[in-house]
Amino acid sequence: xxxxxxxxxxxxxxxxxxxxxxxxxxxxxxxxxxxxxxxxxxxxxxxxxxxxxxxxxxxxxxxxxxxxxxxxxxxxxxxxxxxxxxxxxxxxxxxxxxxxxxxxxxxxxxxxxxxxxxxxxxxxxxxxxxxxxxxxxxxxxxxxxxxxxxxxxxxxxxxxxxxxxxxxxxxxxxxxxxxxxxxxxxxxxxxxxxxxxxxxxxxxxxxxxxxxxxxxxxxxxxxxxxxxxxxxxxxxxxxxxxxxxxxxxxxxxxxxxxxxxxxxxxxxxxxxxxxxxxxxxxxxxxxxxxxxxxxxxxxxxxxxxxxxxxxxxxxxxxxxxxxxxxxxxxxxxxxxxxxxxxxxxxxxxxxxxxxxxxxxxxxxxxxxxxxxxxxxxxxxxxxxxxxxxxxxxxxxxxxxxxxxxxxx
Amino acid sequence: xxxxxxxxxxxxxxxxxxxxxxxxxxxxxxxxxxxxxxxxxxxxxxxxxxxxxxxxxxxxxxxxxxxxxxxxxxxxxxxxxxxxxxxxxxxxxxxxxxxxxxxxxxxxxxxxxxxxxxxxxxxxxxxxxxxxxxxxxxxxxxxxxxxxxxxxxxxxxxxxxxxxxxxxxxxxxxxxxxxxxxxxxxxxxxxxxxxxxxxxxxxxxxxxxxxxxxxxxxxxxxxxxxxxxxxxxxxxxxxxxxxxxxxxxxxxxxxxxxx
Numbered sequence: 001x002x003x004x005x006x007x008x009x010x011x012x013x014x015x016x017x018x019x020x021x022x023x024x025x026x027x028x029x030x031x032x033x034x035x036x037x038x039x040x041x042x043x044x045x046x047x048x049x050x051x052x053x054x055x056x057x058x059x060x061x062x063x064x065x066x067x068x069x070x071x072x073x074x075x076x077x078x079x080x081x082x083x084x085x086x087x088x089x090x091x092x093x094x095x096x097x098x099x100x101x102x103x104x105x106x107x108x109x110x111x112x113x114x115x116x117x118x119x120x121x122x123x124x125x126x127x128x129x130x131x132x133x134x135x136x137x138x139x140x141x142x143x144x145x146x147x148x149x150x151x152x153x154x155x156x157x158x159x160x161x162x163x164x165x166x167x168x169x170x171x172x173x174x175x176x177x178x179x180x181x182x183x184x185x186x187x188x189x190x191x192x193x194x195x196x197x198x199x200x201x202x203x204x205x206x207x208x209x210x211x212x213x214x215x216x217x218x219x220x221x222x223x224x225x226x227x228x229x230x231x232x233x234x235x236x237x238x239x240x241x242x243x244x245x246x247x248x249x250x251x252x253x254x255x256x257x258x259x260x261x262x263x264x265x266x267x268x269x270x271x272x273x274x275x276x277x278x279x280x281x282x283x284x285x286x287x288x289x290x291x292x293x294x295x296x297x298x299x300x301x302x303x304x305x306x307x308x309x310x311x312x313x314x315x316x317x318x319x320x321x322x323x324x325x326x327x328x329x330x331x332x333x334x335x336x337x338x339x340x341x342x343x344x345x346x347x348x349x350x351x352x353x354x355x356x357x358x359x360x361x362x363x364x365x366x367x368x369x370x371x372x373x374x375x376x377x378x379x380x381x382x383x384x385x386x387x388x389x390x391x392x393x394x395x396x397x398x399x400x401x402x403x404x405x406x407x408x
Numbered sequence: 409x410x411x412x413x414x415x416x417x418x419x420x421x422x423x424x425x426x427x428x429x430x431x432x433x434x435x436x437x438x439x440x441x442x443x444x445x446x447x448x449x450x451x452x453x454x455x456x457x458x459x460x461x462x463x464x465x466x467x468x469x470x471x472x473x474x475x476x477x478x479x480x481x482x483x484x485x486x487x488x489x490x491x492x493x494x495x496x497x498x499x500x501x502x503x504x505x506x507x508x509x510x511x512x513x514x515x516x517x518x519x520x521x522x523x524x525x526x527x528x529x530x531x532x533x534x535x536x537x538x539x540x541x542x543x544x545x546x547x548x549x550x551x552x553x554x555x556x557x558x559x560x561x562x563x564x565x566x567x568x569x570x571x572x573x574x575x576x577x578x579x580x581x582x583x584x585x586x587x588x589x590x591x592x593x594x595x596x597x598x599x600x601x602x603x604x605x606x607x608x609x610x611x612x613x614x615x616x617x618x619x620x621x622x623x624x625x626x627x628x629x630x631x632x633x634x635x636x637x638x639x640x641x642x643x644x645x646x647x648x649x650x651x652x653x654x655x656x657x658x659x660x661x662x663x664x665x666x667x
Contacts, residue, residue, distance in 0.1 A: 057573060058520070058524050058526070058534070058572055058573055059495065059523060059524055059572065061524065061525075061526050061530070062526075063525070063527075065526055065530045066527055090605070091534075091537060091541070091570075091573055091605070092526075092530075092573060095534060095537055096530070099533070122603070122604045123604065123605070125604075126541065126604050127537060129540075130536075130537055130540035130541060133536065133540050133546045134533050134536040134537050134540065134546070137532050137533065137536045137546065137549065138550070140532075371554060372554075373553075373554045374508070375508040375509065375554070
């Protein structure tokens, strides 16, 4: 039956004969050499016998799989697979042997697996049953292609997020305005709660951070201005940078990290727990209940925090001016009064509520996007912080250009 | 495999006491599981069924008593020896406990990558084989756990538990949360796998249908100990109010008719 008509295989009938599995020689393996899966090939006048020996289990397969794949199947004689020498067999071993058997029979060599004990036979039956589907596994995509695919998806998702965030902002605004008309719908308790957590609790950290940044500006700027003998301008430098930019920007970044992420995690876990759906079924509006009080709390808290950050930054700068530049506090305050106009302070302050809306809306929106897995909450929290800080910085740059143009 | 292997219990739990603070879950639990059997663990809520399972697989250390699996006492073994033993069992947690950042196929390949030296191609084939063996469509291979239904996640979890062809399979409430048809299919699947792969199955369940359909023996936990171990007939004859109510109540009769 083994008179072959193999199409394009090399017709060397004795390819198999000299082949002997030499896995025993690689004794380095922890598993006993005798126990490892191996096979021997012998030949007589009628047929070639491949005897499988040892433990054909997944932990002992080693490279036996590769060796079997490498066997050249073009042969003139019938091939018999002898499995009676196997000590132990599991689905992995059975699969490897069965796959080889299939390859042989597809090559026109109708051979059988001989010597299978009953308990081995069931395993061969199981793998045979699923063989066809296993062969259908899709090939792995090229890693580079996958990279492009992921990048593309990510870019698309970012634009989608931008688009949806704008929509979500509109929804929140509409809900808020409706709340304005009917004041009883305003959730005062929730609002105060978030004001405390997002605003009051953040005072210490924002004060400290802004204080340190003010001090650093005084140090760096002072050193530089000293070279021109213009130490006194340090006061202007500190005041300008802290009032116009750093006070509000630092507050916004801290709030994005502290409160924006907290909003996402809170709303996200409620979403994952189907609480948001439960609200809807009870006739409650989740945007009104969860989003509006949070965003509103930030809008109120941010200008206050910005003011605190301004004070802290200038205080830090004044302290360093005193110690390292010998600018006395009296002189510092005098310069501040005479040279720095109120508009610089207002420029910073007016940005605060805008940043608050950005952070609040992005935080709540990402929370609403959470799917019902714990992993999703973490992913969206990260996105929320990254997008909020990004949005704040973009907005800040736009503000800077705007104020420049109007000469404010 | 020597003849003693066949006779010695594959899992031997002796005098286990588990206590969390003041709360005593197990006072004195002893249980032997024979090689090749399917044993079902039942008991009311809070009787420590899952705690017993977690104690056997070494996730909880008992306050007193010992657990022997394959004749070895786990707590006395070195890290490497322990890991060798752990490779010989598979565990299916309640909701599958699949790694959510990996696809189903990758989940199944985790133990293969960690503990064997086979080629990537063979791993792919074995993952596909296991996926088919637990009755999932081969398209499921590339899906993430979040994209699967509860029943599919359980099957995928079972496929991962079977990745290394274990000798013992621990199942924690395998049919909870499945619809009756899905649950019945899962029962059949467990039975089939046990028969073809020669598994010993340790099964924690609430499901009377499962007990009827697949279990060789049943152990009832209660009052901090094993109340009774035996076949379904033994259960019906055992004189204890909870056991009687559980096995002869209206749902039990329905299950018996169905079974």
